[in-house]
Amino acid sequence: MRFRTRLTLLFGGLLAVSLATVLFSIERIAKSSALQGIESTLSKTVETVDKLHRQRIVSLQQNLRLLAGDYGFKSAYASEDELTIRSALENHQGRLVDANLMAVCDLDGMVLSNTYQPSLNGLPFPWPNILEQADESDSGEAAEIGVLDNRVYQFIVTPLLAPDLDAWVVSGFRLDETTALYLSGITGSGVSFLKGRGQRTTMIASTLSTSAQKALLHFIQGNDDQAGLKQYRAENETHIGQLLTLNESTSPLIMAFVQQSLDKALAPYNTLSNYVTWIFIGSIAGVLLLIVALSKNVTRSLTNLSRAARSIANGDLNARIDVAGNDEFGLLSRTFNEMTEGLKEKEQVRDLLGKVVSPEIAGKLIREGVELGGEERDVTILFCDIQGFTKLSESQPPTWVLNALNTFFSGVSDIIESHGGVVDKYIGDAVMALFGVPADDEQHAANAVACGIEMCQAAEQLISMLRNKQGEYCRFGVGIHTGTVVAGNVGSATRLNYTVIGDTVNVASRVEGQTRVFDTPLLITEATAQRCNNISFRELDNVQLKGRKQAITLFTVDH
């Protein structure tokens, strides 16, 4: 997977998860808060409806108490004339705005007169328990709900005191649509009155539409548990409401259901939720675009860097990166270019040094630095010389001489390097080669002998061009000797050479000079031969070299 894709997925995913978590939390908190608000409001509304209902009862009770204490009413009651009593009751009912009926009952619970129906007179009051409640209460008053001709009434009872308890005065108001509208108008909620329990629950009155009433009734018939908030669907809306029991001791059960539209109450929350969702989507899209652009910029820089590094790995030290900006990528590009420039310069130095000295020596100098001094090493020195070249060059133009030497040296140098040796220096038409320095080589003697053998085998080709117009050509000689030398940098702090110094060098040079004497192109000292187990030597003779007290034994190799 591409870095850009991974970067986009990583940051995009992280952002999406973070924002989704925030959005979810906000939604959850907002919804919880909204629901709590609705529940709190609804709970207060139910309390208000309950208080209003009770206040209405208290208000009617107070008015009824005053009317029951009216002396004219007592006089009418004392007349024991039903018409007179009813007339007084109707008069009082006119004063009680809320009242829908009034009645007077004796202390045995018989109806003496009423404003609802003449047939009730002389009969027991339909809800004797209300009178009993009044009789048992300290105040002598009671309020309870009863059903008369399938209509639900809130009854209020107060004693007729003449001057002590002489009869009961009853008044009642209907729980009908007017009452529901009255309560709904004050609270701003839907109000319904219901009768009964479970499947037998019926609707008494409601401020709701007919279809909503049916939906509510159907819901309550299956959920008439009094406690808790209730939600139901009607007319494509969710409503939330609470049941309020209006009668506690009488039967049937009469309840008020106070409700509000949950959808309308949640509308501000839903608007907020929509805003947050759009902000979420916009943020994700915007950030993804930014991440793509950023990652594109990053990957472009990395791609350029990678391409340039690959070019350098392939040897192109001219590869450079375009530097754009002063950010970290700009700094990296600049540093990379500086590093490449440094590599290029170092390579140039190495290349140049490798031409002046051997590549191995150049590498050692670059690796270990250039310091004067040296160390004792056991090495093999090879000298190679073109015998008769000086005479030949006298008859040739300098350019030809230089080209001929260069050709010879190039060939010899290739052979030396192929056997692990290094060219120490060119001395006129001679070559001095080292085996065993600067790099350690346990087989330096054998390698030097193998090098000499190959030189001799290639002598024909190497010196073929060194013929003059008369067909004379030069001879070729190789001398090899092994011994201890001091290897190191020789010279001054500003100009020095890596070379070896010691008697071994002189011996090797003298041995090469003996090739003319023995007329053989390759001579090896005993010190070298002893170190070459797998090479067959032919001993030639003991010779006394110039400048040395002891003779040394020389060998050659038949090739």
Next chain:
Amino acid sequence: MSTLARYMLVLSCLVLSANLIAGEVTITIEDKKNHPVHDTIIELIGIAPNKIVKDSIEITQKNKEFSPEISVMPSGSSVLFTNEDPFQHHVYSVSKGNQFDLPLYQGTPSEQITFESPGVVKLGCNIHDWMLAFAYVSQSEHLIVTGVDGRARFPDIPEGEYELRIWNPRLKNNKKVVSQSLSVGRNTPVEHSVLLSLRKNIRKPPRIDNDNYQG
């Protein structure tokens, strides 16, 4: 001496002077918890003509209360409602057969009220709702109020059939008397118990006094 005591003294004299010696009748009144009920009026009404004497009594209004709170009097007796308060009262009764109305007055009213119908008369004041008094209008000389033991003992009741009337202001329907039949045999003591359903208190409006008013 209270009106009730005076009336009982007269009745006792009447009983002692009677020629007919008959049985002793003892009536015991208890409430539903079988506690004796005192201050209950027990009246025995026989077939024979009653030998009652009309009386004239006085019920005063003082400190916004009636005094006495319970009066017993033979039917036909007259009552003078004397107002001893510095303000007016409006005394009335809506009790059946003995309704009357004394509009606002102060001091001694010009007329006395005669209670002709036997039974209970509730007396009130139209401007002071809590003022309450009872008048028991009797029609027989055999009338006793129970003592703390809840008993009423009539030492000499002639043989015959009687209507036993019982009344207590704490009766649940105290505008009516409790009526029962009672047979009294020759020289045969009668022990009769009656259970009454009583209220804890007489239900009447609470008294209102404006203690904060300082003239």
